[in-house]
Amino acid sequence: xxxLQESGPGLVKxxxxxxxxxxxxxxxxxxxxxxxxxxxxxxGLEWIGYIHYTGKTDYNPSLKSRVTISLDNPENxxxxxxxxxxxxxxxxxxxxxxxxxxxxxxxxxxxxxWGRGTLVPVSS
Amino acid sequence: xxxxxxxxxxLSLSPGERASLSCRASQNLTSSYLAWYxxxxxxAPRVLIYGATRRATGIPDRFSGSASxxxxxLTISRLEPEDFAVYYCQQFSxxxxxxxxxxxxxEFK
Numbered sequence: 001x002x003x004l005q006e007s008g009p010g011l012v013k014x015x016x017x018x019x020x021x022x023x024x025x026x027x028x029x030x031x032x033x034x035x036x037x038x039x040x041x042x043x044g045l046e047w048i049g050y051i052h053y054t055g056k057t058d059y060n061p062s063l064k065s066r067v068t069i070s071l072d073n074p075e076n077x078x079x080x081x082x083x084x085x086x087x088x089x090x091x092x093x094x095x096x097x098x099x100x101x102x103x104x105x106x107x108x109x110x111x112x113x114w115g116r117g118t119l120v121p122v123s124s
Numbered sequence: 125x126x127x128x129x130x131x132x133x134x135l136s137l138s139p140g141e142r143a144s145l146s147c148r149a150s151q152n153l154t155s156s157y158l159a160w161y162x163x164x165x166x167x168a169p170r171v172l173i174y175g176a177t178r179r180a181t182g183i184p185d186r187f188s189g190s191a192s193x194x195x196x197x198l199t200i201s202r203l204e205p206e207d208f209a210v211y212y213c214q215q216f217s218x219x220x221x222x223x224x225x226x227x228x229x230x231e232f233k
Contacts, residue, residue, distance in 0.1 A: 035222075045169065045212055045224040058220040061125070094168055098216070101174065106156040108175035109216040114168035 002027030004095050004115035012089075012122050018082040022095030022115060029053055029076050033098040035111065036069060036080045038091040041119075046091075050098060051078055085122045092117040126150055128213050128225035136233040143200040145228045147213035155191040157217045160198045163227075164209045172211075173198060200230075208232055 008020035022034070036048040049059035051069045059067050068081045082089060095115045100107040127150040137143055147158070155176035161169035171180045173189035176196055186201045200207055210229045216222040 044227045045214075047222040047224065049220075050222075060221050096168075098222075100218075101178075103156065103175055103178070106154065106175075107218060108156045108159075108178065109218065109222075110159040110171050110174035110180070110214070111161070111169070112171055112180070114170075117168055 002097075002113060004097065004113060006093060006095050006115045006118040008093075008118060008120070010118075010120070012085055012120060013124050014086055014122055015084055018080070018085050018089060018093075018120055018122070020080045020093055020095075020118065020120070021077050022079070024076045024078075027076075029071065029073055029078065034069075034071070034078045035096045035098050037094045037096055037111075038089075039094070039117070040088075040091045048080065048082075048093075087122050090120065090122045092119050125221055126153060126215050126217075126223055128215055128223055130211075130213060130225035130228050132228060133226070134229045134231060136231050137203055138233045139203050139205055141203050143198075143203055143207070143230055145198040145200075145211050145230075147196040147198070147225050149194040149196070149215065151194070153194060153215055154217065155196070157215050158189075158191065158196050159214045159216075160187075160189055161212045161214065162207075162209050163212065169212060203230070 003025045012018045033050040035050040066083045094117045096111040097113040129148045158176040160173040163169040176191040177189045213225040
């Protein structure tokens, strides 16, 4: 059964770069869109961006200037870098797989697989 | 960017009751592009409904989704104790940004 697992430093200082990796176990990185989503404590979900297995990326416009998502195909991993962090970037960060099902000629998009999430506090 | 507004923020109900959760899109949204998730404390979200009306694999039939124009509804016909959680709607048409609603918490009355 395919599983996702986030990993990275447990604490990041303000103005530094937050770096996380998502490892895909018992499955292939080929096909699908691989996403990062975050959730500040006690708040809702925010989509950060995705990378397609071909390397195509798209990002949330609100974060685009600070975000890079990259792929490491041989290692079956993809990564997130968020630069110049502040306390407002404190959140649980999830990696997730976005898939689509074609029904009636239209693509139905949804996240079918999630990691457990990792809390990343931003603090000095 | 399509903004999704969920209401109410909190729904206080008892087991066995019916829950109706609303998600309104800021502009026309093809129903194919709307999904619903359930999130329990300390867990990742789990997909319940995609394409506005289609139950994901393994989801009980007490969960159903409907769509009318820019209004989408998740209905839980009879609440079970394990259904008390936060629910999010999400839209994606293939063109970013992908967005989530702010969530509705279903709590014990």
